[in-house]
Amino acid sequence: MTSTTELFPSLAESVLAPILIGITTTERDTEVIGEVWDVAAFSVPVTSPVLKVLVGKASQPLKHSRRVITGVSVGGDYIKLAQLCDVRGDEPAAESRKRSRWMVGVRIAPDDVSRQLVGPDRTPIRVDVMGYQLQAGRVLEAQQLALFRHYVVAGFQALDPAAVVLGGQHDWRDDWWSTAQTNPQSSP
Amino acid sequence: MGISNRIATKIRTAAKTETVPLPRPYLDTGAVVAAAIVRAAASTIGQLKLGSSTFRGQDVLGIREARSTYLSTVKVSQRGLVGWSVSLGVLTVSGWTADWMVNVVVEDSPVGATVNVTTPATLTRDGTLVNKSAHGELRDLVLSGLRAGKLPAGTAELAVSKAGLAAEELEPFYALIPAQTLRTKLPVAEVHATLALVPFPVADRQPDRLRWQLGTAGALADRFAHARITDQGDVRTIELECPPQPTGSAVLDGLVARRAGALFQSVQRTIYRLDRDIEITSEPIIRQRPTAGV
Numbered sequence: 484m485t486s487t488t489e490l491f492p493s494l495a496e497s498v499l500a501p502i503l504i505g506i507t508t509t510e511r512d513t514e515v516i517g518e519v520w521d522v523a524a525f526s527v528p529v530t531s532p533v534l535k536v537l538v539g540k541a542s543q544p545l546k547h548s549r550r551v552i553t554g555v556s557v558g559g560d561y562i563k564l565a566q567l568c569d570v571r572g573d574e575p576a577a578e579s580r581k582r583s584r585w586m587v588g589v590r591i592a593p594d595d596v597s598r599q600l601v602g603p604d605r606t607p608i609r610v611d612v613m614g615y616q617l618q619a620g621r622v623l624e625a626q627q628l629a630l631f632r633h634y635v636v637a638g639f640q641a642l643d644p645a646a647v648v649l650g651g652q653h654d655w656r657d658d659w660w661s662t663a664q665t666n667p668q669s670s671p
Numbered sequence: 672m673g674i675s676n677r678i679a680t681k682i683r684t685a686a687k688t689e690t691v692p693l694p695r696p697y698l699d700t701g702a703v704v705a706a707a708i709v710r711a712a713a714s715t716i717g718q719l720k721l722g723s724s725t726f727r728g729q730d731v732l733g734i735r736e737a738r739s740t741y742l743s744t745v746k747v748s749q750r751g752l753v754g755w756s757v758s759l760g761v762l763t764v765s766g767w768t769a770d771w772m773v774n775v776v777v778e779d780s781p782v783g784a785t786v787n788v789t790t791p792a793t794l795t796r797d798g799t800l801v802n803k804s805a806h807g808e809l810r811d812l813v814l815s816g817l818r819a820g821k822l823p824a825g826t827a828e829l830a831v832s833k834a835g836l837a838a839e840e841l842e843p844f845y846a847l848i849p850a851q852t853l854r855t856k857l858p859v860a861e862v863h864a865t866l867a868l869v870p871f872p873v874a875d876r877q878p879d880r881l882r883w884q885l886g887t888a889g890a891l892a893d894r895f896a897h898a899r900i901t902d903q904g905d906v907r908t909i910e911l912e913c914p915p916q917p918t919g920s921a922v923l924d925g926l927v928a929r930r931a932g933a934l935f936q937s938v939q940r941t942i943y944r945l946d947r948d949i950e951i952t953s954e955p956i957i958r959q960r961p962t963a964g965v
Contacts, residue, residue, distance in 0.1 A: 492703065521940070594699035657922075
């Protein structure tokens with residue numbers, strides 16, 4: 484018998500590792516996933532980094548709004564995407580997405596192994612971190628990522644207390660978000 | 672010197688294609704293993720203390736390059752379930768400037784999986800690839816991991832993850848917690864059935880009142896928002912409120928405010944799906960901004 488850890492990464496403390504969630508199958512699975520996703524995205528607090536932007540030939544500091552933007556994955560393997568982006572004013576979302584710090588996707592995993600892992604009569608839902616940045620030995624904006632993942636799992640568990648959750652980090656501790664006195668961005 | 676450097680770079684960045692023993696079927700298990708191998712390799716490179724320069728062009732003495740060198744960033748993006756791109760560089764005012772980028776693409780076929788590793792973007796100085804050791808190490812880690820065909824130890828991934836959570840983050844925006852009133856023609860029973868789709872744990876459910884827990888961990892587990900449902904004959908009103916309890920911590924107050932806002936939005940969406948004529952009125956509760964960092 485193959486163990487779960489051989490089939491699926493059990494890195495419970497990694498904010499990058501995939502999460503596999505099994506919820507009791509209903510006709511509204513896609514609607515439920517969409518609602519949980521949008522709630523988790525909006526729940527992540529917004530911060531205000533100051534980043535330099537080009538104005539003519541000179542660069543100037545400009546306050547951005549760092550928040551989670553959701554979207555639909557057109558023609559891809561994922562139902563919905565969520566990106567932590569540095570939003571500049573009222574620009575279109577497509578522009579903000581170019582300044583993404585991390586991106587997470589959700590999909591219904593139709594494969595036999597996922598179904599086997601979550602058990603019968605459950606829909607296997609995979610949450611994958613599809614984009615991320617590392618600097619100085621750490622994941623950038625890990626707090627927002629951890630919080631988003633936590634809210635996604637908490638949302639499914641609220642709707643289905645019998646939900647099965649396997650894989651990466653999905654808990655939350657308040658002391659993970661300590662505030663910086665100065666802007667930690669090292670970008671020029 | 673320049674010519675031999677260029678030849679070495681060409682060899683170093685040459686495309687490599689080989690069959691790898693990833694678990695099959697690929698989409699069932701192989702893709703999960705391949706993604707873990709790329710994460711492990713990128714995390715290992717992400718732990719190196721590297722510098723990348725925003726300067727491009729001739730710089731004989733290297734002064735301008737040194738002046739414009741910043742801590743390198745490793746950027747990883749996944750393409751579907753078969754491709755990954757790992758890039759080392761730095762973010763500038765003009766966008767991302769890469770020292771190099773490595774693409775990893777796995778092709779699945781009935782006879783097995785094949786990996787193709789390429790280096791589509793490179794920056795060289797005097798013919799030598801910038802941060803060439805990191806490039807070589809990443810390529811080797813990806814290829815050796817895929818050749819082993821099993822989940823890696825995950826040590827580097829855990830280290831970068833824990834370090835990320837231990838780092839300081841910016842203070843969130845101060846946000847107001849609004850009180851909202853919704854008016855709907857849905858019967859009370861249908862209002863309750865619809866609100867069951869709001870993804871928050873229910874703390875208390877009464878015929879005229881519903882109380883949600885804003886979270887399941889930390890300070891949010893002790894914070895609640897509620898809905899008062901009143902039947903007014905031809906219309907039902909749903910009054911949503913999250914009583915303000917400033918904690919003195921900008922982060923905790925930010926968490927509560929966003930979470931309450933997300934709950935109210937979710938209630939609106941779920942009711943709106945069945946009643947497009949829903950009326951919404953918001954009355955923001957203005958309160959004193961707590962002292963940051965307390």
